[in-house]
Amino acid sequence: MQEKSKILAVDDNSINLAVIEELLGSQYNLMTVSTGIDALKMAQEFRPDLIILDIMLHGMNGYDVCQQIRKSSSLRHTKIIMVSAKAMTSERLKGYQVGADDYLTKPFDGEELLAKVCAHLHPKPIKAIQENE
Amino acid sequence: MNSKTISTYKDWIKTTAFKDFVAVGVIAFEAIVLVEVLELGKTLTETATQKAWPIDKFITVPMIIALAIAFYIQGRLKERTIELQEAKKMAEAANNAKSTFLSNVSHELRTPLHGILSFASFGIKKHATANPGKILDYFQKIRQSGETLLTLLNDLLDLAKLESGKIAYKFRPANLNSLIDIVREEYNSLALEHNLTIRCENLEANEKITLDTDKIRQVLRNLLNNAIKFSPEGGTIDVISYKKADSIIVSVRDQGAGIPENELENIFEKFFQSSKTKASAGGTGLGLPICREIIAAHKGRIWAENNPDIGANLSFEIPLSLEANEQEEVLIGANLSFEIPLSLEANGQEEALVGSAS
DSSP states (O other): OOOOOEEEEEOSOHHHHHHHHHHHTTTSEEEEESSHHHHHHHHHHHOOSEEEEOSOOSSSOHHHHHHHHHHSTTTTTOEEEEEESOOOHHHHHHHHHTTOSEEEESSOOHHHHHHHHHHHHSOOOHHHHHHHO | OOHHHHHHHHHHHHHSTTHHHHHHHHHHOOGGGHHHHHHHHHHHHHHHHHHTOOGGGTOOHHHHHHHHHHHHHHHHHHHHHHHHHHHHHHHHHHHHHHHHHHHHHHHHHHHHHHHHHHHHHHHHHHTTTSOHHHHHHHHHHHHHHHHHHHHHHHHHHHHHHHHHTOOOOOOEEEEHHHHHHHHHHHHHHHHHHTTOEEEEEEOSOOOEEEEOHHHHHHHHHHHHHHHHHHSOTTOEEEEEEEEETTEEEEEEEOOSSOOOGGGTTGGGSTTOOOTTSOGGGOOOSOHHHHHHHHHHHTTOEEEEEEOSSSSEEEEEEEESSOOGGGSOOEEEOSSEEEEOOBOOBTTBOOBOOEEEEO
């Protein structure tokens, strides 16, 4: 059986982490932390394939965490989906600027998060798709 | 200005190097152009003084009046421009503050809403298959998020009322130490849950202070609640009250992580959360701004500092009595208004009630 993809979820709100656990817990190897500092530490140890990152974190915010992760040679290619209640376009753009692959605004539809996670974990090169057709 | 003056003036202008510069101004001679004339006048006066030219040949009385008007207009224009620039700056700052506030409110509302919507969706999707324990867990999380939302809305409304100045304070002479005791009683069980000890130290005799008991209780609750949230398990919280000249100071001291020096002021701003706040601490980020409003209404001040050894110290200072004219409270009913001056002399603390139809 294929090994489960590893996902790290970072959110300071326990209810929000519970939502992510409910959605992804059974299908993926999920780890959750609630601060930016813990996120960086856990990212190095756990080596996740994808990180679901909240922006408003105490101490170190999600933007800073994202930037740090992009600087790390071992985590440069980890997919990062920012999930935040910050809904303004400027805030979303800042997310992309610091290196996020995708952005989801709370409240979001669970199905959408699942679809995004799936899309980012199994990207196929266009060539491979064309060859399959 | 008569034509002779103008012609003398024009003649002179023709001989100077400034003729192009001033020609339009002299001919049109309208209010706004006076500023140009002023520039010329200044230069003329300077040049004339330097070169000892006969000033009286071209500067006549109407000319001086015109210059004076021009001076005045230019001065006023400069003043107005500065005033307008400042007003613009202030309006922009207020607008930015409003945008930031709205963005924060939106964020704070969306977070619990996300919890409610998500767990309601899980319930809808899995109601047929999930066991009752799971469904119960969903309902509990929905309620928890709903409560967070309600607290936020209450705090927002409280702060809006306080900031608008529309709230009626009921200032009465009251015993602050007994208020502290009441609030401590309220928080005893929560403190026990976290294995915390709350110590109260009243360094002053039970003096009566002019205050709004409900509002000061709200401040004390907030400070104590924060201290409990930020204390490590098994810690001690000290509530100390003491007199200083004509005021009384209450300090709530915890043994938590303290507050970074550059955040000591910021923590009184709306939605600010200290970077050292535990992630699980929660809170709406409105508690301390509410406290600050209430203490300001008591003509006092509230501040934060770090203890030299461990933890933070949140203190407020309020005067023992407010000025006589500030103790009056106006309650406006349907068609009656009452003025209730409070007598706060040590010998007579009864209230005099004067009612009059308006």
